[in-house]
Amino acid sequence: MSGPRPAGRPGPRRPGPGRADPGGAEPRSGGPDRRAEGGPDRRAEGGLDRRAATGVPSRAATAALPSLVWRFLVWACGTAALLAAMPPDYRAGAMMPLFAALLGLLAAAEPEGVWVLALEVTTVGAWLVTTVAYGHDPSPLTALAIGSLLYVHHAMAALAAHVPVRARLPVPLLTAWAGRTGGVLAASAAVCAALTALVALPAGPSPAVAVVLGAAGALAVAFALTRS
C-alpha cells in the first residue's frame, strides 16, 4: 500500500534503468528516464502515477473490521437468540447452552449454508417449547427481542456469506448497515407496540378480523416490494 504521490514523480530510487549514471544530472539518452517526457516512457510513468492524474482525494487510512470479528458477532447473536428462547431450566444446564453455542458456531462458520435457517427454526421451536410445554408467558416483548436477535443474526449472516474470511469490512459499510438495521428494529418495536395494544383491547379483534388484517398486511408488504 502506498500513499498518493505528486504529479511528475521522479523514479523512486533510480533515475532509470541506467541507474549508475555517475553524473546523475545528465539525462540518459537511452534508458527510460522518468524525468524526461514523451514516448513510451511517459506511458510507463503515467501508469505508475495515476492517482495524481485523476485528482481523486485519497483515503489513506480507511478503517476496516476483520471478517473474523464479523463472524464472531454472527455466532454471538445466534447463540444469544437460541439461549433466550430456551426454557430457564435448559439454560441453567451445560448441555443445551453447549448445543446453542455449537449451532451458532456452525451458522457462523458457514453462513451461506442451511445452518442459519436451522438455528432460526430451532429458536422458534425452543420458544414454542418454552411457552407451550413449560407454560411460560408468551410475552410479545420477549418474542420481539428474540425476533430482533434472529433478524440481526440473519442480516449479519447474509453479509458474511459473501465476504471471505480473510477480507476486511470497511467501516462505512458497517455504519450504513447498522443504521438500516437499527431503523428496522425501531420500526419493528413500534409495530409490535401497536399490535400488543390492539390485542390487549377488551374487545379485541375476532379471528376473522385478524385474518383479514393479516392478509391486508401481507398485501401491503407485497405492494411495497413491487413498488421498490
Add this chain to the structure above:
Amino acid sequence: MRSRRRTPERAAAPADPGGSAAGWAPTAALRRAAMFGCGLCLLAVGLGRPDLLAMAVPFALGTVWTLRARPGGPPRAALRLGGADVTGGIADAVEDDAVEVAVAVEAEGATLCVVGPAASPTLGLAAGHHVTLPPAMVEITGTAHRWGVHLLGPVRVRAVACDGLLAFPTLTLPAAGVRVLPLAGPFTSRAPVPRPGGMSGVHRSHRFGEGGELAGVRPYGPGDRPRRIDWRTTLRTGEPYVGATRPERDAEIVLLLDVLHEAGGEEYGVPSVLDTAVRAAAAIAEHHVRQGDRVWLMEFGPRMRRLRPGTGRRHHLAQLAWLAETRPMPEGRETSGDRPPVAGLPPNALVVMLTPLLDSRSAAALAALARARRPLVAVDTLPPGLRRRATGEWSDVAERLWRLERENTVGRLREAGVPVEAWHGAGSLDAVLRDVARIAAARR
C-alpha cells in the same frame, strides 16, 4: 491495498455492457428471510399467537426496507494500469519498481463489491479479497521483481446488493500483461570499436581523412589544402608539412543473445543465465546508443528474433521492450541450427555474443563467425556460483568433468581467435575490445 471513493464522472468501463438489472438474482438469504417470515406468520395465525407475529415483524420490515434500495443496473468493473483501462494491452514498468494496478468498480444502490485478483508471484502480488463500496477504486501494489512480460489477473469482482439479499454473477476481468523492462547494469567502455564505418560519430577512424581528430603531421602532397599547412613544423624543417586528421565515425554493434539454455535463477540464489544476458545486453546497448552507434539485437535460438538498428532514446526503449520479451528455448527443442543469424548484416559490425556456452551449437556459431573474419567478442553469461539442480553420488565428478570440458571449449575458441570474457559490468569488455580493435586494424 486500499479502496477509495471515486468521483461519479469517472465512470469505469463496463465489464458486461449487455447486462441489465435482471442480472441481479436473489440469494439464499432472501429466500431464507421470505421462508422464515412467512412460516412464522402462518404459525402465528394457525396457533393464534401474536408473539410469533412479533417475532416475524423484523424479518418482514427488514426485507422490505432493504429491497427498496436495490440497484437499477448492473455493476461495472474495469482493470486499470497506467491510467487507462487495460483491454488486452500491455503496460510497461521497470525492473525493481512498484507496479500499481487499480480495479475501478461502479454500481448503483447499496452495493458491496468483493474484488479478488489472482496471485501473481512474479509481480509480488498475493491472492486476496478486498471489500469496497462502489464507486471506488481498489488499488493493488506489487513489485516487478524480474524483467519480462508478466500476467496480472484475472480479477474477479463479486457484487452483492441489499445487504446480501441480491447478488450479481461474478464479473471476470481478463488478465493484463505487464512488460517489465530490464534494469541495465552499470556499463561504460573507453575501448575503441574495431571497425567504425558510418559517416559521423564518436569513434576515430583507422584511415586518415577529413575530420576533427588530429592524427599527426605529414609532408605536403598534391590535393592538400593550403590552410592545412602546419606552419610550425614547416618552419622547423624547411619543407611544407600539413596536419593529418582522422574522421570520426559511428559503428554498428550486433548483440547476439544465446537463448538456447537457461540455468540458475532466484531459486538457486543467483541471477539466471538469461538475467545476466538481458541485463548485460541492456547495459551495452545503452552505452553504444548513447554514443550514437547503431545497435542490432538478435536472438540465437529457435525464434530468431531481431531488432533492426537505430539510435536515440526512443530506440533504446524499443530495445528494452524487445529484451523484456526474451524467452529461453523450450526444453527438448533441438531445431535450431548452429548458424548465427547474421546474414544481411554489415561485414564491419562488431558482434557481441552473450552466451553461457552451455551448448555446442553456441561454440560452433562463434567459430563460424570467427572464420568469417568478423570482429567478434564472446561474453560469458554463466553466473558464478551456479549450483547444481540435484546432488548425487557422481555429481562432483560429473561437474568437474563438465567444467573441464567447458574450459577446453573456451580455450579452443580463444585459439580460433574468439575472445571470451566473463561479464563483470562496467569496463569488463575494455581489454578484450582493445585486442579486437588491434587485430582488426592489423588485418587491414
